[in-house]
């Protein structure tokens with residue numbers, strides 16, 4: 001429009017978000033790394049490339065750099081030497097790409113049940129570079145965590161039913177390893193607390209939190 005100053009927040013990539021609002025740093029992260037991350041992929045579109053558990057899923061939208069930075073900083077402060085960063089519901093791969101620039105893990109893994117989103121993430125990876133990143137087309141409800149210290153990231157991918165299944169499937173892992181769950185837009189955090197996890201950190205205003213499994217004390 002003539003005479004109107006362009007506001008970056010009017011750009012289409014910033015529209016139609018729920019939960020977190022993207023900022024200029026998200027625009028720059030995408031442009032500087034030549035990635036394609038923004039936009040919403042609704043359940044309706046996801047159904048073309050998802051075989052199961054769609055009714056329990058949210059939809060695709062990328063995490064914001066601002067929230068990712070805070071939760072990764074807090075995870076680093078635990079001083080746990082994480083071997084693996086795992087994004088459960090990785091979409092187009094933003095959290096893995098950001099973590100690969102921030103953390104000293106040996107592996108960065110994205111788990112995503114939509115085949116078309118895994119393809120989009122792999123297209124991004126071809127531009128970003130391999131950097132020990134892999135995207136797997138799997139359902140979180142049946143995914144088994146690797147035998148390693150993991151930082152497991154979730155950005156509100158699904159409801160409490162799938163969260164409970166994911167945790168129950170991986171109880172053995174959480175008992176054996178000092179892994180941590182980093183949960184963004186943590187609307188189902190109660191499920192973790194009811195299933196043996198304790199809160200290590202929480203920013204209530206941003207719905208961002210960190211959890212670790214409470215190791216049972218040996219009987220004396």
Ligand SMILES: C[S@@+](CC[C@H](N)C(=O)[O-])C[C@H]1O[C@@H](n2cnc3c(N)ncnc32)[C@H](O)[C@@H]1O
Pocket residue numbers: 046053056057058059060061062063087088089090091092093094095111112113114117138139140141154155156157158162
């Ligand atoms: C809010 S997006 C987060 C994307 C990415 N983690 C990020 O932060 O940029 C949630 C993602 O979880 C995926 N998802 C939902 N249910 C899933 C399931 N059962 N297994 C694997 N991925 C799932 C969706 O397809 C979507 O891409």
